[in-house]
Amino acid sequence: MSVALQDFFTQLHSQRENTQEHITFTYKKLLKDRPSSSTQAAFLTQLTKKDLDEIRRFSGIEGVSKLTKQPLIKRLVQEQSTAIDRFILTMDNERLNWLKKILAGDKIYLDSFTAHKLAFFTYTGLTFAVKDKEDDMLVMPDDVREYFLTYDQTEWQIQADINDAVIRLTQGLLYYYGYMPKSTVFELVSPIVSFNLVRVDAVIKDAKNYYDYMNENDQDLMDSRVVDLDILKEQQQKSIYQKHYSFTDDQLIQAGTEDFMDLTDELIQLVKHLKERYLLDDQTMNRYMDDCLILLNSFIDIDPSFLYLSQHLPVASDDDKKMLLALLQASQDSIHTWALKGNKRKKETVQTSEPAKKIGRNDPCPCGSGKKYKKCCGK
Structure with a gap:
């Protein structure tokens, strides 16, 4: 067996082990006792400075990386509307459905979420994982809920449908091709959002963090199962095919759904x-x-x-x-x-x-x- 192939097997094993470690670590790290106060500030206080930095990156807040914990929490609370706007801008139907349930006061149990989904919700700074008696639940602070309810919700479903199409099409491309240059993906999906590349970037970035189906480097997006991108590119160059197979939009969108498997x-x-x-x-x-x-x-x-x-x-x-x-x-x-x-x-x-x-x-x-x-x- 070649050294390159043995290294590939090692990376394959490490990828699986790291995934399992991430799941265990995420739940242990983010699950907290319910604070005595149900304000956003009280929930944020239970998180580490590193977690708070993740939250301010989600909201795109700049110039605050050197703040200590309490001043940073104060700033995050002040930027509550910024985080809500970002969530609404990039949410798809799944996240919209969870939001509707949370705003309606439904109990949301953590066993409904993968580790990546739980981390995503926590790092919005809008919802938090708590131990509630014998149940582990995702909850929204009262002041965040009240702020959400001031929003006009009439366009939420339309936006979620549009974002859904962007995400499914992108994930479908990567499911079948393994990887694609970001510029190519953006060119293919941007017509769905009237060529708003800023929105495309935000929607794909948040979907990457939420679903864990995608990875990225500076130039490319790739299926999260890709072990070694350089080897994959070499293999594609060796193949007899010069062009990518032409799938229909419907085929790609179907391949981008969460439970899809091309099981022959x-x-x-x-x-x-x-x-x-x-x-x-x-x-x-x-x-x-x-x-x-x-x-x-x-x-x-x-x-x-x-x-x-x-x-x-x-x-x-x-x-x-x-x-x-x-x-x-x-x-x-x-x-x-x-x-x-x-x-x-x-x-x-x-x-x-x-x-x-x-x-x-x-x-x-x-x-x-x-x-x-x-x-x-x-x-």
Whole structure:
């Protein structure tokens, strides 16, 4: 195995471990006791100076980085309307629905949120995670709620629908292509917001922080599953395809939804084989398939995914090797891959894109376990 590929496997492992550590750390860090006063200032006082700096960055408040904690809290409270304006400007339908429930006084339990979503809500400075008796909840301070209720809400749904389209289209592009230059993404999605590039930048940035589907560097946006962007770019240069596959807007928007998975029959057969042949439990199966899909997407051939599975499974006999190679090849042939710029490996299939299967979290798992998807391969 080459040094580059071994390094890729190491990064792949680290990426998964860091994600789990982030989840544990975020909940432990942000969950606080409910303060005696229900003002924004009281909730902010419970956070660290570093957390407060995250909040002032969300509001775009400049020239206050050297303030100590209490003066900074005072400034954040003064800029409450700025944070609210930013939230409304970039919210999509999911965040709008949560906002409506919060303003209506509904109880919002933390088990509804991923670590990234919880961190996003906290770093707006408008909502906070608290221990409320036996329940962990997301709450909004009374003065923040009162300020929200002074706003004209008639345009909120329209704005959320527009932002939804920007976010889904962007996430769909990255789902199929792996990465794209920011300038290209902005050019493609800016017509949705009448070419307001400032709004596009804000909407994508907040969606990146909220959903954790995207990463970025100075030049590019990328799917958060991309392990090594340089290797991916090298693979794309080696492929026979000069152009990116042309998806319809509807296909990209569908691929940008949270529960979307391009789960082909060939991938389902690979899952069934691994579970039955190697007696894998659901958690282990889910981890191997997540990593395997990243490898199938990142390279133009199946050798890396075969080597990865061979390291973790007792693939000993020639028959086992032949079967696994065949299933991996069929799986890669059946999907639009990053390494091929969203094209499929077999050129003759490029012009006809079969509708991808969207598996709902409460649907039966296609692996045949009899469990709901969210309790099995969708964990």
